[in-house]
Amino acid sequence: MEPEASWIDHCHDDIAKTGGNFDSFSEISDDSNKETAVISVDLILPDDLLERILSYLPVASIFRAGSVCKRWNEIVTSDRFLWHFSDMLSQKPWYFMFTGSDEPIGYACDPILRKWYSIEIPEIRSSNWFVSSSCGLICFMDNDSRSELYVCNPITKKWRQLEEPPGLKFADYSALAISVSRISRCYSVAIVKSKQVPGNFFQWDLSIHIYDSGTMIWAISLNEVLTGWRGGDESVICDGLLYFMIYSTGCGTQEDRHGLLTYDLSGRSSHGSLMKTFIPVPCPITCGRLMNLKEKLVMVGGIGKPDRHDIIKGIGIWVLKGRVWQEIARMPHKLFQGFGEFDDVFASRGTDDLIYIQSYGAPSLLVFDMNQKQWKWSPKCPVTKRFPLQLFTGFCFEPRLEIAP
Ligand SMILES: *[C@@H]1O[C@H](CO)[C@@H](O)[C@H](O)[C@H]1NC(C)=O
Numbered sequence: 001m002e003p004e005a006s007w008i009d010h011c012h013d014d015i016a017k018t019g020g021n022f023d024s025f026s027e028i029s030d031d032s033n034k035e036t037a038v039i040s041v042d043l044i045l046p047d048d049l050l051e052r053i054l055s056y057l058p059v060a061s062i063f064r065a066g067s068v069c070k071r072w073n074e075i076v077t078s079d080r081f082l083w084h085f086s087d088m089l090s091q092k093p094w095y096f097m098f099t100g101s102d103e104p105i106g107y108a109c110d111p112i113l114r115k116w117y118s119i120e121i122p123e124i125r126s127s128n129w130f131v132s133s134s135c136g137l138i139c140f141m142d143n144d145s146r147s148e149l150y151v152c153n154p155i156t157k158k159w160r161q162l163e164e165p166p167g168l169k170f171a172d173y174s175a176l177a178i179s180v181s182r183i184s185r186c187y188s189v190a191i192v193k194s195k196q197v198p199g200n201f202f203q204w205d206l207s208i209h210i211y212d213s214g215t216m217i218w219a220i221s222l223n224e225v226l227t228g229w230r231g232g233d234e235s236v237i238c239d240g241l242l243y244f245m246i247y248s249t250g251c252g253t254q255e256d257r258h259g260l261l262t263y264d265l266s267g268r269s270s271h272g273s274l275m276k277t278f279i280p281v282p283c284p285i286t287c288g289r290l291m292n293l294k295e296k297l298v299m300v301g302g303i304g305k306p307d308r309h310d311i312i313k314g315i316g317i318w319v320l321k322g323r324v325w326q327e328i329a330r331m332p333h334k335l336f337q338g339f340g341e342f343d344d345v346f347a348s349r350g351t352d353d354l355i356y357i358q359s360y361g362a363p364s365l366l367v368f369d370m371n372q373k374q375w376k377w378s379p380k381c382p383v384t385k386r387f388p389l390q391l392f393t394g395f396c397f398e399p400r401l402e403i404a405p
Contacts, residue, residue, distance in 0.1 A: 051075050055085045058112050059155060059399040082402035095349070095356045095365060096154065097394035098127035099383040106394065107381055108154070111354065111367060114379045122159050123150045127393060130233065132189075133351065134292070135180035136400025139189050146174050151187070151213075151405035154397060160405040162189065166218050167207050171195045173230065175244050179237035179265075179292070185403060187213045188265055190242045194231030202249055204230040206274070208242065208263055213405075221267060224274050229259065234288065239295040240265050243320075245288055246278075256280065257309065258288055260299075260320075282318050282325035284309035291350040293370055299325065300348040300355060312344045317355065317368065329368060331357070335375055339364055349396040360391045 042050070054065055054076055062085070066076040075081055091112075096119070098106040104124040107116040121138070124131075130141040136155070139162075142148040147169060152159035171193035180187040189211040197203040208222045228249055235244035242263040248256050262277040281288060286302035286309070297320040302312040315331040336342060339359045348357045353370040356378075362385065365378040383392075 047071075047075060051078075051081050051084065055081065058110060059091060059401065060110055060113060060115070060117060062401065085401060091399055093351045093354050093396045093398050095367075095378070095394055095396045096121070097358070097363060097365065097381050097383070097392060099363075099381075099392075100127060102126055102128075104129070107383065109365065109378050109381065110399070111378065116379065116382050119154060120157075121154050122152060122157050123161070130174065130176040131395040132176045132178045132236075133349075133395055133397040134178045134187065134237070135182055136398045136403040137178060137180050137187060137405055138395065138397050139176060139178035139187075141174070141176050141191075145169065146171065146191075146193075149189070151178065151189070153400065153403055153405060155399050155401060156404070158404045162211060163216070163218065165191050165209050165211070166220055167191075167209055168193050168195055168205075172204075173232050175231060175233045175235035177235045177237045177242060177244075180403065184214075187405075188237065189213075190235065190237060190263075190265070192231050192235050192242075192244045194226075196230070197225065202228050204249070206231050210242075210265060222263065222274065226275065229275075234290050236290040236292050236297065237265065238292040238297045241297075243290055243297055245290065258285055260290075279320070279323050279325075282327065283316075286310055286312045286344040287346065289346075289348040291348070291355065293319075293350055293353060293355070296320070298350060298355070298370075300350070300357060302344055302346065303330075310344060312342060315346075315357065328370070329373060331366070331368075332375065335366060335377075338377070339366070347393050349394070351396055351398060354396070356394070356396050358392060358394065360393065363392050365394075 057065060062076050066073045094108045094110055096106055096108045104126055108119045109116050124140050128143045132139050136153055137151055138154055139151045147164040149162040150159055151162060173194040175192040177190045178187055191209045193207050195205045197205055204226045206224050206226050209218050210221050211218045229246040230249055232245050232247050242265055244261055246259045246261055258281045260279040261274050284304040286304050288299050288301040291298050299318045301316055303314045303316050305311045305313045314336055316327055317329040318325040318327050341361060342359050343361060346359045350356060355368040357366045363381040363383050367376050367378055
């Protein structure tokens, strides 16, 4: 399938130029040589009604609507429209897939219109950067110095660079998470860094740093030495709690290769040891991906074979209730096989009520809808594998017009 021409570019272009390109609107005029109906409705509708109608459109169509005429453009770019629009629940999270192993380019999939758009994300310079998202904003950090950090709305392309995080510059592992408050529109960014204690194989220094967009400063929240465990690159913020995966450094049993720790962002319950918050994973997993679905912590995990825990035999989805994991779905075997060769580790991201799953080895993308408990393949991404070891990764985000970093 050919990708859509980048609709983002159209909105920066001279709006008059772009008329013929938009299928959703050209469809209307195609079958109406009786154009009177279309025009007169537009003429008699007062602005506030038109605004309401337009606010029901998917994000991509709103950009197109803005190119229809001056009046529509003024409506869809007004603050009032953007706020009104933000209340509409019709938007579903998109998945952005990097299409080059190095270049930071890619396509974003809109699951409602079932289309891929070529979109550019400002400032990001490699597909191996750390990316986290929340409520329309994405946060990304470079993977070399781990000190360049940006927050950006990938739809409007507004971005901001954050001050360099404090603490260890060269951590062995880092995990990045952002959380936007839907009420105040402030956000927190959390980084968990881990570094091996020199000369000691079992001990790891772990530090947590929190940035608050209200005060615009980083606070070192916690520093602790873990024994037999280390941090990794998997973390998420849900309902004011930072969750991150930890990994056994080899002295535990095979069952205990993964675990979960929690840190209260308000700092209230952070006295004492982080290890006291330890929650074991529900079964031996090959990898676990954490996500915030409507402020609930969800884990998508590769289920290990009974005799070889490091070999994947299927994929499960769990939600954390209190301190207990509850299984809510298991990928049907046919779909699991549909990926072709599936690695023991894979990529999975989710937000709102959608979970995206992809294998690093291929651009196929499977979606699980938490409400309908339904699995569905995304339309094929307009990218081809160019060499055998090419890796595919991505992240999901809510397409929002009104939120700015
Ligand atoms: C960061 O780079 C390391 C080393 O190349 C790689 O293993 C890791 O997957 C990268 N992290 C991300 C988030 O891509």
